[in-house]
Amino acid sequence: xxxxxxxxxxxxxxxxxxxxxxxxxxxxxxxxxxxxxxxxxxxxxxxxxxxxxxxxxxxxxxxxxxxxxxxxxxxxxxxxxxxxxxxxxxxxxxxxxxxxxxxxxxxxxxxxxxxxxxxxxxxxxxxxxxxxxxxxxxxxxxxxxxxxxxxxxxxxxxxxxxxxxxxxxxxxxxxxxxxxxxxxxxxxxxxxxxxxxxxxxxx
Amino acid sequence: xxxxxxxxxxxxxxxxxxxxxxxxxxxxxxxxxxxxxxxxxxxxxxxxxxxxxxxxxxxxxxxxxxxxxxxxxxxxxxxxxxxxxxxxxxxxxxxxxxxxxxxxxxxxxxxxxxxxxxxxxxxxxxxxxxxxxxxxxxxxxxxxxxxxxxxxxxxxxxxxxxxxxxxxxxxxxxxxxxxxxxxxxxxxxxxxxxxxxxxxxxxxxxxxxxxxxxxxxxxxxxxxxxxxxxxxxxxxxxxxxxxxxxxxxxxxxxxxxxxxxxxxxxxxxxxxxxxxxxxxxxxxxxxxxxxxxxxxxxxxxxxxxxxxxxxxxxxxxxxxxxxxxxxxxxxxxxxxxxxxxxxxxxxxxxxxxxxxxxxxxxxxxxxxxxxxxxxxxxxxxxxxxxxxxxxxxxxxxxxxxxxxxxxxxxxxxxxxxxxxxxxxxxxxxxxxxxxxxxxxxxxxxxxxxxxxxxxxxxxxxxxxxxxxxxxxxxxxxxxxxxxxxxxxxxxxxxxxxxxxxxxxx
Numbered sequence: 001x002x003x004x005x006x007x008x009x010x011x012x013x014x015x016x017x018x019x020x021x022x023x024x025x026x027x028x029x030x031x032x033x034x035x036x037x038x039x040x041x042x043x044x045x046x047x048x049x050x051x052x053x054x055x056x057x058x059x060x061x062x063x064x065x066x067x068x069x070x071x072x073x074x075x076x077x078x079x080x081x082x083x084x085x086x087x088x089x090x091x092x093x094x095x096x097x098x099x100x101x102x103x104x105x106x107x108x109x110x111x112x113x114x115x116x117x118x119x120x121x122x123x124x125x126x127x128x129x130x131x132x133x134x135x136x137x138x139x140x141x142x143x144x145x146x147x148x149x150x151x152x153x154x155x156x157x158x159x160x161x162x163x164x165x166x167x168x169x170x171x172x173x174x175x176x177x178x179x180x181x182x183x184x185x186x187x188x189x190x191x192x193x194x195x196x197x198x199x200x201x202x203x
Numbered sequence: 204x205x206x207x208x209x210x211x212x213x214x215x216x217x218x219x220x221x222x223x224x225x226x227x228x229x230x231x232x233x234x235x236x237x238x239x240x241x242x243x244x245x246x247x248x249x250x251x252x253x254x255x256x257x258x259x260x261x262x263x264x265x266x267x268x269x270x271x272x273x274x275x276x277x278x279x280x281x282x283x284x285x286x287x288x289x290x291x292x293x294x295x296x297x298x299x300x301x302x303x304x305x306x307x308x309x310x311x312x313x314x315x316x317x318x319x320x321x322x323x324x325x326x327x328x329x330x331x332x333x334x335x336x337x338x339x340x341x342x343x344x345x346x347x348x349x350x351x352x353x354x355x356x357x358x359x360x361x362x363x364x365x366x367x368x369x370x371x372x373x374x375x376x377x378x379x380x381x382x383x384x385x386x387x388x389x390x391x392x393x394x395x396x397x398x399x400x401x402x403x404x405x406x407x408x409x410x411x412x413x414x415x416x417x418x419x420x421x422x423x424x425x426x427x428x429x430x431x432x433x434x435x436x437x438x439x440x441x442x443x444x445x446x447x448x449x450x451x452x453x454x455x456x457x458x459x460x461x462x463x464x465x466x467x468x469x470x471x472x473x474x475x476x477x478x479x480x481x482x483x484x485x486x487x488x489x490x491x492x493x494x495x496x497x498x499x500x501x502x503x504x505x506x507x508x509x510x511x512x513x514x515x516x517x518x519x520x521x522x523x524x525x526x527x528x529x530x531x532x533x534x535x536x537x538x539x540x541x542x543x544x545x546x547x548x549x550x551x552x553x554x555x556x557x558x559x560x561x562x563x564x565x566x567x568x569x570x571x572x573x574x575x576x577x578x579x580x581x582x583x584x585x586x587x588x589x590x591x592x593x594x595x596x597x598x599x600x601x602x603x604x605x606x607x608x609x610x611x612x613x614x615x616x617x618x619x620x621x622x623x624x625x626x627x628x629x630x631x632x633x634x635x636x637x638x639x640x641x642x643x644x645x646x647x648x649x650x651x652x653x654x655x656x657x658x659x660x661x662x663x664x665x666x667x668x669x670x671x672x673x674x675x676x677x678x679x680x681x682x683x684x685x686x687x688x689x690x691x692x693x694x695x696x697x698x699x700x701x702x703x704x705x706x707x708x
Binding site: 084085086087088123124126127128163164165166167168171172174175176178179181182183185186189190193194196197200 | 269271273277308311316322398399403404408415422434437
């Protein structure tokens with residue numbers, strides 16, 4: 001009777017131990033106000049369009065809440081619609097395993113004013129729906145607070161990015177040419193084979 | 204060096220290796236490239252390797268491709284199933300083509316026909332186009348059949364298991380090597396300056412070019428039979444062009460072909476399934492990073508370097524002492540043990556032990572593949588191509604079945620799927636107990652009677668009209684050469700009382 005109880009306690013303790021070693025998103029406070037230039041529903045082109053992000057401390061919080069803030073990390077994050085059926089973008093509470101925000105925009109030291117950055121959407125950003133989140137990290141590089149451009153359900157104020165195709169005209173032409181060459185070679189083989197067979201017949 | 208005289212030829216043929224009456228090599232010399240036997244071996248395993256590299260070139264680059272093409276997990280799963288399902292019918296068609304046109308033309312043609320699919324992977328731009336290129340590229344796995352057929356045509360009964368095993372194993376190596384090659388090529392191109400979404404596209408030209416070049420090698424340097432190519436031999440009358448309907452009929456009415464097709468699905472099919480899912484399994488269950496997961500996945504495929512050839516050699520070794528019955532028993536034991544280790548793999552919970560069990564499992568499952576093709580060359584002589592194709596196709600059917608039943612959606616966790624797959628392996632492998640050759644016996648029964656000979660079995664594939672025209676001569680020679688499958692009884696065994704009817708014109 002006591003043994004299963006002991007096992008359960010051990011199991012719970014180990015779970016607690018595991019979670020305590022990683023910062024969880026649910027433990028963070030939403031103290032930053034983050035705004036970004038894209039309009040809701042706007043489609044940005046990767047490699048061409050720019051995003052201007054501005055962040056500031058929400059002054060409705062008590063003073064001194066930002067005493068531990070060392071760096072601000074601004075990231076491009078996937079909206080839920082772009083996480084569906086894609087386990088590699090899953091949202092997990094433990095921030096070490098969380099894959100919601102995979103693209104880094106900028107990391108800047110925290111200051112109380114002039115917090116803005118203009119970023120050209122990089123060429124390896126995939127086609128998806130996004131929002132922007134900023135994490136405030138302490139000197140030990142652990143997240144202590146955050147702010148995002150969307151609401152807590154991640155449904156408002158989302159924008160899209162249209163990725164580059166990665167295709168080039170030269171690549172298309174090369175593919176078609178090599179493919180045609182392969183098929184032509186095949187016909188060449190059959191022709192040569194027939195000729196050889198005829199030659200051996202007349203021997 | 205042995206000198207053999209070709210039948211009605213007025214000149215002597217010299218072969219670098221010792222040969223039997225069919226001019227098939229009786230020895231297998233790995234480091235020789237002598238024409239026609241060893242050259243055929245090297246050409247066939249290299250082209251099969253190239254096709255495997257192309258077919259499994261996408262999985263290691265999926266983290267980039269899925270972002271570029273906006274793929275979902277369902278899209279990726281479907282493309283993986285498509286990659287192995289195309290070859291099911293392609294392998295049977297390839298078997299027919301080998302029987303009718305010869306392995307050289309058949310494999311060079313298929314390799315060239317599927318190369319465009321690999322080139323066009325570079326211009327894929329959606330989930331549908333990605334699925335289509337993987338589907339058509341997967342057809343190239345049918346070169347497995349031409350490899351086995353070619354080896355069975357070039358090497359005698361004594362060493363056919365070894366030849367088939369090494370050629371098949373070193374070809375399958377491509378599935379492991381590609382997990383290392385493609386990321387390297389991608390990194391190189393990315394470093395030179397291409398963006399990620401362009402670099403992976405350029406990277407696909409490497410396997411495509413490799414495939415094209417290997418087709419050229421086969422056409423210009425290869426030869427169908429020790430005595431020449433089908434087209435020349437057809438025209439000169441040395442080899443008659445067989446009747447497709449008859450060849451097909453004798454293949455599908457031989458129950459042994461169907462049994463081997465099913466059991467091959469539970470060694471080779473399982474190997475293909477593991478190639479597709481094992482990296483994700485280690486990544487998700489043990490939280491290793493993608494690079495490490497890729498290396499573990501590669502090591503599963505790389506075991507083919509020695510495990511499948513080992514299976515083939517073991518088959519030949521057992522045949523020396525115990526004949527065909529030894530081949531069958533060994534196949535059953537090894538494949539059943541593969542199933543046992545598969546069950547274990549799903550149960551083991553720590554990373555180190557899991558990798559160890561996976562490696563042992565890979566050795567047994569791949570050896571079983573080699574052992575299967577130690578038996579296949581003897582099932583039929585006339586319809587060797589289609590039987591090889593059916594067995595090979597059955598392998599792919601097994602891969603599709605196991606992925607659909609156990610590894611699709613969230614019905615079973617991957618570890619439960621692995622355990623259940625192991626149980627299915629053990630159950631399906633039991634069918635080997637039903638295989639019986641009247642002239643040699645099966646696992647539990649001896650030969651049908653003391654006087655049944657190899658000729659009785661192989662001549663039953665020809666009707667009297669065909670025999671009158673002498674079409675059966677090759678099968679007759681094969682019957683004689685396959686007497687070694689009696690094992691040590693060879694001295695006391697009966698010989699046919701109607702010997703070679705060389706009075707026929």
